[in-house]
Amino acid sequence: MDKPVLLDCRHVWKLYGANAEAMLANGRIPDAAALAEANVIGAVRDAHVQIHQGEIFVIMGLSGSGKSTLVRCLSRLVEPTAGEIEFDGRDLLRASEAELIEIRRKKMGMVFQQFALMPHLTVLENVAFPLEIQGVDRATRRESAQKVIELVGLHGREAYYPRELSGGQQQRVGIARSLVVEPDLWFLDEPFSALDPLIRREMQDEFIRLQNMLRKTIVFITHDFDEAIRLADRIAVMKDGVIEQIATPEDLVQNPATDYVADFTRHVARAKVIRAQSRMEPATAERFAGEVAHDATIESIADEVERADAPMKVMKDGKVIGQITSRAVIDVLVGRG
Amino acid sequence: MLALSRHITRGRLFWLGLFALTWALSTYSFQLYKLLDARWVIRFPSALQLNLDTEISNFLDWLVNEAHFGLFSFRDLTRAIAWMIELPYQFLRNLLIEGFQTGIGDGAVQIAPSLSWIAVIAIAVAIGHYARDWALALLVGVCFLYLAVFGQWDSAMITLASVLVAVPIGAVGGLALGILAYRMPWVETLLRPILDLMQTVPVFAYLVPILILFGFGPVAALVATVIYAMPPMIRVTIVALKTVPEELLEAGRMMGATPRQMTWKVLVPAATPTLMVGVNQVIMLTLNMVIIASMIGAGGLGFDVLASLRRLDIGAGIEAGLAIVVMAIALDRASQAFSERRMSHPRTGSVVQRHPWTTTVLAIVVVTYLLGQIIPAIQNYPDALKISTGAFWSDAMAWINVNFFDTLETIKTVLLTTLLLPVKKFFAGIPWFWGILAMGLIVGRVAGWKLGLAAALMMLFIAASGLWGEAMVTLYLCGVSVFIAILIGTPLGIWAAQKPGAGRVILGLMDTLQTLPSFVYLIPVVMLFRVGDFSAMIAVVLYALAPAVRYAAHGIREVPPQLLEAGRMAGCTPSQLLWRVKLPLATPQLLLGLNQTIMLALSMLVITALVGTRDLGQEVYIALTKANAGQGIVAGLSVAVIAIIADRIVHALADKQKRRLGL
Ligand SMILES: Nc1ncnc2c1ncn2[C@@H]1O[C@H](COP(=O)(O)OP(=O)(O)OP(=O)(O)O)[C@@H](O)[C@H]1O
Numbered sequence A: 001m002d003k004p005v006l007l008d009c010r011h012v013w014k015l016y017g018a019n020a021e022a023m024l025a026n027g028r029i030p031d032a033a034a035l036a037e038a039n040v041i042g043a044v045r046d047a048h049v050q051i052h053q054g055e056i057f058v059i060m061g062l063s064g065s066g067k068s069t070l071v072r073c074l075s076r077l078v079e080p081t082a083g084e085i086e087f088d089g090r091d092l093l094r095a096s097e098a099e100l101i102e103i104r105r106k107k108m109g110m111v112f113q114q115f116a117l118m119p120h121l122t123v124l125e126n127v128a129f130p131l132e133i134q135g136v137d138r139a140t141r142r143e144s145a146q147k148v149i150e151l152v153g154l155h156g157r158e159a160y161y162p163r164e165l166s167g168g169q170q171q172r173v174g175i176a177r178s179l180v181v182e183p184d185l186w187f188l189d190e191p192f193s194a195l196d197p198l199i200r201r202e203m204q205d206e207f208i209r210l211q212n213m214l215r216k217t218i219v220f221i222t223h224d225f226d227e228a229i230r231l232a233d234r235i236a237v238m239k240d241g242v243i244e245q246i247a248t249p250e251d252l253v254q255n256p257a258t259d260y261v262a263d264f265t266r267h268v269a270r271a272k273v274i275r276a277q278s279r280m281e282p283a284t285a286e287r288f289a290g291e292v293a294h295d296a297t298i299e300s301i302a303d304e305v306e307r308a309d310a311p312m313k314v315m316k317d318g319k320v321i322g323q324i325t326s327r328a329v330i331d332v333l334v335g336r337g
Numbered sequence B: 001m002l003a004l005s006r007h008i009t010r011g012r013l014f015w016l017g018l019f020a021l022t023w024a025l026s027t028y029s030f031q032l033y034k035l036l037d038a039r040w041v042i043r044f045p046s047a048l049q050l051n052l053d054t055e056i057s058n059f060l061d062w063l064v065n066e067a068h069f070g071l072f073s074f075r076d077l078t079r080a081i082a083w084m085i086e087l088p089y090q091f092l093r094n095l096l097i098e099g100f101q102t103g104i105g106d107g108a109v110q111i112a113p114s115l116s117w118i119a120v121i122a123i124a125v126a127i128g129h130y131a132r133d134w135a136l137a138l139l140v141g142v143c144f145l146y147l148a149v150f151g152q153w154d155s156a157m158i159t160l161a162s163v164l165v166a167v168p169i170g171a172v173g174g175l176a177l178g179i180l181a182y183r184m185p186w187v188e189t190l191l192r193p194i195l196d197l198m199q200t201v202p203v204f205a206y207l208v209p210i211l212i213l214f215g216f217g218p219v220a221a222l223v224a225t226v227i228y229a230m231p232p233m234i235r236v237t238i239v240a241l242k243t244v245p246e247e248l249l250e251a252g253r254m255m256g257a258t259p260r261q262m263t264w265k266v267l268v269p270a271a272t273p274t275l276m277v278g279v280n281q282v283i284m285l286t287l288n289m290v291i292i293a294s295m296i297g298a299g300g301l302g303f304d305v306l307a308s309l310r311r312l313d314i315g316a317g318i319e320a321g322l323a324i325v326v327m328a329i330a331l332d333r334a335s336q337a338f339s340e341r342r343m344s345h346p347r348t349g350s351v352v353q354r355h356p357w358t359t360t361v362l363a364i365v366v367v368t369y370l371l372g373q374i375i376p377a378i379q380n381y382p383d384a385l386k387i388s389t390g391a392f393w394s395d396a397m398a399w400i401n402v403n404f405f406d407t408l409e410t411i412k413t414v415l416l417t418t419l420l421l422p423v424k425k426f427f428a429g430i431p432w433f434w435g436i437l438a439m440g441l442i443v444g445r446v447a448g449w450k451l452g453l454a455a456a457l458m459m460l461f462i463a464a465s466g467l468w469g470e471a472m473v474t475l476y477l478c479g480v481s482v483f484i485a486i487l488i489g490t491p492l493g494i495w496a497a498q499k500p501g502a503g504r505v506i507l508g509l510m511d512t513l514q515t516l517p518s519f520v521y522l523i524p525v526v527m528l529f530r531v532g533d534f535s536a537m538i539a540v541v542l543y544a545l546a547p548a549v550r551y552a553a554h555g556i557r558e559v560p561p562q563l564l565e566a567g568r569m570a571g572c573t574p575s576q577l578l579w580r581v582k583l584p585l586a587t588p589q590l591l592l593g594l595n596q597t598i599m600l601a602l603s604m605l606v607i608t609a610l611v612g613t614r615d616l617g618q619e620v621y622i623a624l625t626k627a628n629a630g631q632g633i634v635a636g637l638s639v640a641v642i643a644i645i646a647d648r649i650v651h652a653l654a655d656k657q658k659r660r661l662g663l
């Protein structure tokens, strides 16, 4: 990754329990057994994460694996037991309460699983709420709120109360509210988990559309692997508070670092993850049926390549870097190799 | 023999033995005293008696007469508080009843009359409509119209003025303390035992010190009312704030809300529906207490009831009582509607269009004011059109007493001789030392030996205060009343849960019963059964019935449907289903109902002192009439002791049952 690092988190621990601090005294690194013995819950253990400007970083894991806790440490909603977190060149853990308020007001936004909308406020007031907290005058904040409401496609529902909206619409309000302050870093904690599968799909499309426009730096939590590979630039897989692996979706599938990750990714539709460039061979054919982008997923090109009577060129930056055959595509589709 | 011994487990043997021993000691305590020639068997040795009451009285004397905090004396403090309460109260009295005047005595000049009865009714209707709909508006309007037509207007307005002063103080004070407790854990730690105690100390008990601190009159009554009505608001506030979803708080923090913004822009608004439930409670408790506080100088409907009870004026008592009922219903329904009210979309348009109700009401106020100057009937409801039902009620009661005297008397005698008197004799005979020990054993067995020791010490406190006899009478009356209330209430609750139609009627009735101020219950009881233990018991049963019914219904309804299906599939008949599945699973709820029933019974029992019981309540009541603060507080604490012990026992039983059921 060549982009600059926006959020850098090193050796972050979050332990729950009576003697949490003592467990980590003098730089000790307790293992799971030691924690269990001391009756301490290791919600996050020794996490290292670097979030780069403009990327979508997805945190994955089963329920209780510590995803929410990690993200709450990154935003300091939860005080980490130990570790260092640097945000935008500032030491987040040493920031005073006032500085923290300032950072959260201007630079961070968060979307919640259960939407967390204020029940007594209308859609417009909910979206304008962060600005109200900042003391922005009424006219300005209504104007800004109106803009994001249109952005998320809720035009015409400004005067509704949250209870009058469907789940998907409520989450749009949640998204709009977190975007109204134009945050640099955008946290989303399982934003679509409470929605029906169809709506979830629609919201993912919506999210991709928004991201294409806004190009935010995003930390996205999910326990749904399909969701993760649709959205992620990089994925961190967590288990019992430990980050097992951080990699691109493709890497994760092809080179799982641990058995757990391998298990986790076994049933993934590989065609959705693997990209043309990783299954290409040197361009030796005399005739090509067409060309595909190097980072296109196999799934997206399968139909075209399989139907063609000749291999296709794989292109990167306008240059041919290899060829891909229907054979290679079929191998991926049926799970060979 | 073998079959019998199988049933006698060690646990049963303990209870059997305890009961047998208690019974023997109770029956033969007098003989024992004679035999040993030891008077201490039946009397707590006077040499060991605590004189807490005199000390408390002296302390209060000192507080009122001498205490000084540097800049101001304690008396200045109470005067300041009195002034702060007097001011809004007097304003409301002027507004609702007396009109505004300048000058005093004969030189008084009227500046403005009070609100006309029409205007007050219009305001009530408007509030009803604002809170929910036309149906509620109609109900509230009819209730207020009733007060005017049946000649209860002036008293009712005095009561209303007290309620209107006490409710905001109680609600805002409770909210503030609740927020403080939420924000600072140590405040909660500090408040919790006080709140617990306040819940169990009978109301009469703190009327006495307040009477001494503030003197007889409406201000003292209002202070007592606020103190009485505030604790539930504090509790509700703490619960309401704690149940605001964690995510909402995180959302607030992520937006960079300051602690103050968190409280006022996130927490309190999000908790408002629950907080309104607290306000509803404050209103109902306020009304209850404003009526009771007529004993220390609150006028109004409560005073009318009290006066007619004292004169045994049946008609007037029922009239005022019904007016209280009507007012309670109006206040309860309106404030409940507020708590269920949902935000609606703001109207647009001019000021008048946006606030149609405010405008209409203002117009009515102005018009009735102007017309009232010319036509007196608009200012005050004309006397000629008032309907007095007093005579009717007196006649009705007389008729009942003539025709049913024998029946009522038989019921009374049978219950007295078969139940009340034997139980009374049993409790009254228990020697104090054994009572203390037995209580320790009971609590220890059920709730652990540490609590058992505490219970024994608390009973010792009662004995050492010279109140053993009174406490035993309290135990007996409370026990019998609760027993009967449960006997009636549980089947009613089960019935309500099984049959939705009947359920609506029964539970609706219970809701209404619960909103009625406790004083009201005394009226019919005294009319029908005159004074004495039996009347007291009936009033207590009526008052304490509601929780028994409600919790039973709730418990039966909450039984998981899968279990019922499993039972049905196993071929249970409906009655097997009830006895084998529903009731066992509902026991924790039934026990909670029992707990509530006991608490209500104890609080009512104190009020039945007015109908001549000889229990701790009477002791408090006497202290009140003699303005003896020490006596009142000690007797009040003794009632609290009984309440606390009962609470611990029942809770321990409920916990055990829950654990057994794996809930
Ligand atoms: N305040 C707390 N006190 C004690 N333990 C906690 C607390 N918060 C979280 N935990 C524990 O930390 C672990 C991680 O919880 P976390 O909520 O981060 O999981 P998650 O991956 O977000 O799960 P989910 O998918 O269910 O949201 C869990 O075992 C949880 O029980």
Ligand SMILES: [Mg+2]
Residues within 6 Å of the ligand: A067, A068, A069, A189, A190
């Ligand atoms: Mg989570």
